[in-house]
Amino acid sequence: MAGTTEWVAGAAGPAGEVWVPRSTRWAALRDGLGAYLLIVRMWLRSTMAYRASFVMTAFGNFAATAFDFVTILLMFNHVDTLGGYSLQEVAFLYGTSTVAFGLTDLTVGSMDRLGSRVRDGTLDTLLLRPVPVLAQMAADRFALRRFGRVLQGALVLGYSLAVLDVDWTPLRVLMVPMMVVCGAVIFGAVFVAGAAFQFWAQDASQVQNAFTYGGTTLLQYPPGLFAKDLVRGVTFLVPLAFVNWLPALYVLDRQDPLGLPEFVAFLPPVVAVVCCALAGVLWRAGLRAYRSTGS
Amino acid sequence: MRLYWLVARGGFRRYATYRMATVAGVFTNTVFGFIITYTYIALWHERPRLGGYDLSQAITFVWLGQALLMTCEMMGGGFADELIERIRTGNIAVDLYRPADLQLWWLAGDLGRAAFHLIGRGVAPMVLGSLAFELALPVNPLTWLAFLLSVALGVVVSFAIRYLVALSAFWLLDGAGAAQIAGLAGMFFSGMLLPLTLFPGLLGEVSRALPWASMLQIPADVFLGKSTGWELVRAYAFQAGWAAALLAAGRALQGVATRRVVVQGG
Numbered sequence: 197m198a199g200t201t202e203w204v205a206g207a208a209g210p211a212g213e214v215w216v217p218r219s220t221r222w223a224a225l226r227d228g229l230g231a232y233l234l235i236v237r238m239w240l241r242s243t244m245a246y247r248a249s250f251v252m253t254a255f256g257n258f259a260a261t262a263f264d265f266v267t268i269l270l271m272f273n274h275v276d277t278l279g280g281y282s283l284q285e286v287a288f289l290y291g292t293s294t295v296a297f298g299l300t301d302l303t304v305g306s307m308d309r310l311g312s313r314v315r316d317g318t319l320d321t322l323l324l325r326p327v328p329v330l331a332q333m334a335a336d337r338f339a340l341r342r343f344g345r346v347l348q349g350a351l352v353l354g355y356s357l358a359v360l361d362v363d364w365t366p367l368r369v370l371m372v373p374m375m376v377v378c379g380a381v382i383f384g385a386v387f388v389a390g391a392a393f394q395f396w397a398q399d400a401s402q403v404q405n406a407f408t409y410g411g412t413t414l415l416q417y418p419p420g421l422f423a424k425d426l427v428r429g430v431t432f433l434v435p436l437a438f439v440n441w442l443p444a445l446y447v448l449d450r451q452d453p454l455g456l457p458e459f460v461a462f463l464p465p466v467v468a469v470v471c472c473a474l475a476g477v478l479w480r481a482g483l484r485a486y487r488s489t490g491s
Numbered sequence: 492m493r494l495y496w497l498v499a500r501g502g503f504r505r506y507a508t509y510r511m512a513t514v515a516g517v518f519t520n521t522v523f524g525f526i527i528t529y530t531y532i533a534l535w536h537e538r539p540r541l542g543g544y545d546l547s548q549a550i551t552f553v554w555l556g557q558a559l560l561m562t563c564e565m566m567g568g569g570f571a572d573e574l575i576e577r578i579r580t581g582n583i584a585v586d587l588y589r590p591a592d593l594q595l596w597w598l599a600g601d602l603g604r605a606a607f608h609l610i611g612r613g614v615a616p617m618v619l620g621s622l623a624f625e626l627a628l629p630v631n632p633l634t635w636l637a638f639l640l641s642v643a644l645g646v647v648v649s650f651a652i653r654y655l656v657a658l659s660a661f662w663l664l665d666g667a668g669a670a671q672i673a674g675l676a677g678m679f680f681s682g683m684l685l686p687l688t689l690f691p692g693l694l695g696e697v698s699r700a701l702p703w704a705s706m707l708q709i710p711a712d713v714f715l716g717k718s719t720g721w722e723l724v725r726a727y728a729f730q731a732g733w734a735a736a737l738l739a740a741g742r743a744l745q746g747v748a749t750r751r752v753v754v755q756g757g
Contacts, residue, residue: 249665256671263675267684271530273691275537278530400515406522414526421533426525 224328231327235335243340250341257344261298264416265290265352279421284359285448286418291353292372292440293415296379297408298346300387303380304334305342307387308408311394311401320488330479333391360448368447371461378464379439383408385471386434388479395482411436419445420453427453438467494591495599502603506611513611520557520616527553528624542688547627548715549686554620555711556683558613562605562642563649563706565681567656567674570601574657575666587749594741598650605646627715634716637723641710644730648705651737652677658741661748676701682708702733 243250268290272283281289310333313319322332353372362368390404397403411430419427419441431437431454438460445452446461506513528550535546544552560566574597577583586593620626629635656673660666678684680703687698687708698704709726712718718726 249668252668253671256668256675260671260675260678263679263684266679270685270689270691271534274541274689275534277537279533397511397515399509399512402512402515402519406519410519410522410526413523417526417530417533422526422529426529 228328228331232331232335235332236338239335239338240340254341254344257341258348259344261294261345261348264294264413265348268416279418281418281420284356284361285450286416287352287356288360288448289418289440289444290416291349291356292375292379292444293412294349295346295353295376296439297383297412298342298349299376299380300383301345301408302340302342304384304387305339306336307333307391308394308401308404309333309336310391311398314394314398314486315489317489319486323486329483330388362447362449371443371447374464375440375443378468381468382435382439382464382471383411385468385475386411386436388472388475392475392478392482395486407434407436411439415440424453431456435467435471438464495595498596498599499603499606502600503607504603506604506607516561516612517615517619520560520612521619524554524557524616524620525623527556528620542686543717544686544688544715545627547625550620550624551626551628551715552682552686552711554617554624554626555714556707557616557620558609559642559645559707559710560683561608561612563645563681564605564653565649565674565677565683565703565706567653567670567677569604569653570597570650571653571657571666571670574654575660575670578657578660578666579664594654594738594745597654598647601650601653602643602646605649609642629714629716631716634714637718638710638714641713641726641730644727644734645706645710647734648702648730648737649677651734651741652702654741655737655744658744658748677703677706680704681706682711686711702737705730705733 265287268283268286271278272286276282278286310319313322313333319329322329325332357372386407387404390401390407393403394401411434414422414426414430415436419437427437427441431442442452442456443461443464444450446458452460531549531553532546535541535544535549539546541549574583577586586596589596617626621628629638652673656669657666659669663669680687680698680701682704687695687704689695690698699708709718709730713723713726
């Protein structure tokens with residue numbers, strides 16, 4: 197929608213800044229981000245109108261994800277290692293996967309509502325506004341309570357970093373933030389691609405859940421646990437293995453079950469960029485294929 | 492009685508309308524089934540016969556969990572969200588004037604929904620799971636029947652809990668918090684995350700005595716042939732007891748709510 201047209205006068209947002217889409221790609225990106233932040237701020241203000249409710253739901257989100265780790269703790273109550281990995285190592289996988297996914301869920305977690313918007317026809321409203329649909333969808337009903345998941349993952353990650361017996365070289369230290377950031381971007385691409393899929397299959401948002409929520413659950417456990425075909429699938433097909441598995445194997449000095457060369461541990465930034473490009477192509481194709489239900 | 496039968500059929504058909512959503516749901520249940528199965532294989536590889544289950548029984552437990560997740564609505568939801576919304580908007584006043592019992596009406600609809608979810612979201616993942624892994628499927632047809640009865644009782648317990656949660660909206664107006672807490676408890680105490688026999692000490696004893704055990708742990712034990720003879724009677728008594736107690740609590744709360752609470756104007 198935006199990006200090709202030169203808007204002379206933009207609407208002044210609630211915060212006072214003037215939003216003017218421009219023709220170049222970078223300007224379009226900046227405009228999209230600006231619009232995203234504007235909508236996010238709006239939802240933040242509305243959330244903060246009910247502070248007690250926010251605190252409760254944020255705690256609920258924290259507790260909901262904490263149960264995943266409690267399950268792992270209960271498992272380690274019966275065993276010393278799981279698939280040859282210690283609790284500290286599993287906690288590292290859990291922490292990196294949960295923080296990366298949590299950041300994505302926080303920033304673009306509403307994308308999966310696209311199918312229901314197509315069904316009830318409210319997507320048309322978004323198409324009429326001079327703001328990129330992607331930015332509107334991503335910021336729709338921005339829920340700060342989802343920060344509960346990030347916090348929970350960060351606590352487990354902090355614990356694992358404190359107790360892990362790893363030879364911390366500068367490179368290994370740098371790997372940790374790189375995993376979290378690139379992992380979040382890869383998950384974000386999966387969210388966008390999944391939402392684009394819903395332009396065609398409107399009530400199949402559960403498929404997206406399998407890759408997003410299912411993906412983060414998968415990455416919480418050592419790759420050696422799973423069938424090789426499954427590991428191949430999340431390495432080459434839907435490259436979730438680059439979120440944390442492959443770089444984590446380097447940090448933990450572990451063998452990769454597929455026997456890939458060591459440099460793949462450093463590929464997440466490349467994979468993240470490629471994923472975003474592909475998701476962008478899918479999104480635009482989906483948007484073009486969109487037919488309003490007319491209801 | 493005919494009215495409630497029609498409501499139940501309506502509940503069934505309502506969910507049967509969303510075919511694509513059902514297929515997508517089966518896909519998700521299957522993916523999660525695979526992921527959890529592999530973690531259980533690793534766990535039971537270290538500790539065979541953990542929690543009293545051998546490996547194939549443990550894996551069967553996983554797939555039963557995926558099959559019953561929607562049937563017993565362990566995460567909460569289903570009719571509860573709708574009832575909460577009707578209470579919040581005041582539409583509940585219309586329901587109260589209907590010549591039908593409010594609790595039975597919603598129960599009938601929920602049983603219809605559960606029947607659909609058992610067939611639509613339960614059978615397919617189970618079949619897919621049994622193709623990929625060696626599941627401990629009962630050979631005796633009576634065990635299957637006993638299992639179905641246990642699932643039915645589990646659905647009633649699940650309904651009774653969600654009904655209480657929904658009625659809390661009469662006082663809280665926003666039922667989201669209560670629903671979320673109930674959903675968390677359902678996931679944790681039903682055995683969905685890990686069989687309750689693996690929970691240690693007091694936590695294990697308490698969790699096995701709570702009503703949520705009726706939704707997965709008990710039906711799964713019936714399915715796996717752990718509960719036979721008097722054990723089976725005890726299992727049914729446990730489920731029926733919780734169902735009766737929670738339904739009675741719901742009825743009492745409904746009475747208080749309709750007598751004392753001013754319905755929100757629409």
